[in-house]
Amino acid sequence: MTEPVLSVRNLQVEFASRRGTLRAIDDVSFDIAKGEVLGVVGESGAGKSVTGLAVIGLIDPPGRIAGGEIHLAGLRIDNLPPEEMRRIRGKRIGMIFQDPLTSLNPLYKVGDQIVETIRTHLNLSESAARRRAIDLLAEVGIPAPEKRIDGYPHEFSGGMRQRVVIALAICAEPELIIADEPTTALDVSVQAQIISLIKRLGRDHGTAVMLVTHDMGVIAETSDRVAVMYAGRVAEIGPVQDVVKNPLHPYAKGLMGAIPTLAGEDKRLVQIPGSMPRLSAIPRGCSFNPRCAFAFDRCRVERPEPLPRGAQSVACHLYDTVPAESAA
């Protein structure tokens, strides 16, 4: 296998607060290959967005990367000086944020914002950058781009603005796109368009995509692999069909059970009892143990480490007791 575009190893992110240091991300590891879409799911506060921000180097104080390594196509990027990291942002890693309505500067024409980004990263003349901006707008599906390029953000609808944001994220042909809940602020019909756009762009350009969302439907539609996060850790990671059809971790099972089906009659949706612990009060052992129906003594003292199970990997003691030969 070729080298993954993004490789995150044992990442730890901490936030200093008045009540001591809070660990938002604890020992997270995953890879994304070229052209692959990795979905990252989890409840609010599970550390999905912080992981994305850590990769692009935008964790602001009081937060900091406390441990682990992040490699972009072999280059270690978590300890780069700020100026070098800035050159990577936007050029080699593109990012799409949740709210397209506030992601664009209201005082500048969208074209100027795209041209500015292109010229920051690529050595192009003003007119060449403008031509490229028009091409980009056309590529993300904005009609009459040569006219719309001179529009201000408020003249675009939410879905169109998210397309502009995507054009901005891909304008320097990045190897990796981090999409942080790109569809959450949009209505459902537009969501589908944006998702298929991100999918198509990833396929056409061979871009790796890290798609952060809490919408399992979006993940199932777009992703090749999925990582389920819980309380700052990866509970389970694996190919999307496997995780959706055959979740291993009790938390992942709970999440999949909470997806409504179209065929289902009036069955009540399964709910995971309790709520995610606060960062200041993460339980000992497995952080999921107070809510887990299968928890046993070991779960309350020892933290489970990721175990390979076929193509999947799961951090749960339930699978450690199973004889080793069943694991590939």
Next chain:
Amino acid sequence: MLAFTLRRAVQAIGVMFAVGIIAFSMFRFAGDPVNQIVSIDTSAAEREVVRKSLGLDDPVPVQFVRYFADAAQFKFGVSYQFRQPVSALLSERMPATLELAICATVFAMVFGILMGVYSALKRDTVLAKLFQAVSLIGISLPTFLIGILLIYLFAVTLGWLPSFGRGEVVKLGWWTTGLLTLSGLKALIMPSITLGLFQMTLIMRLVRAEMLEVLRTDYIRFARARGLTTRAIHFGHALKNTLIPVITVAGLQFGSVIAFSIITETVFQWPGMGLLFVQAVQNVDIPIMAAYLLMVSLIFVTINLVVDILYTVVDPRLRATVGRAT
């Protein structure tokens, strides 16, 4: 855009009309103007002649219309104390006041914005904290005290700058300027600082607060995610968004600068409209007071109009709503 400007202009005329009524009524409530003009031993018959010659025996509405029509042509009658047309007195004094006000505002804007941006971007440095502390003094010290302290330090103790007056002035048509001579420029320094200090601290605090606010917005975070340089983010994206409220405040404050120049002009014996007004108050010189009231309101109204138009230049969103509303 044109319709918007016209509508605002009509509103401005309405405001000026209301101020005109107030200015006019000052004449009727501050004693008999004839008594102010003639001497004590003037006979009643002579007083009637004066009254008639001034049109003071006409019905009140007629007098008002006449006053307003004259005022619209900048004719404000004759000063009681100087026996000269008020408009001549005002136009003679106006360059001094405007020059002082403009210098004070430029000083306030330049230093206020620089210090505000610095203290927002380098929040934790000693200098930024010093700016904050100094701005507190600037906001709480009264103008006349600052003026007197400056005079004591730079004029009396060090002898670097003149303590009063405009220095040598050069005549450019009817306008007199102190900007072209060394003594004129030196004379301008202390009054400008005195007058602009409050505005400067206000702008500095405003820029700092706005800048910190803007730096937290999503589009700044997105601009960073796009890999733009810190310089482009701070001075291209953040500062422009900061300037909208700054324009409002600085614009409206320009009116107050002219109005507050009364105090600064008195402290520095600056031969401007403010000093003229103070003398007029002491001598119950109603025509000058009324004219001053009208002039200051005219300046305020004009500034408001300009600020409104400037908004639409800076903020494209307003341009759109303005276009739709008209």
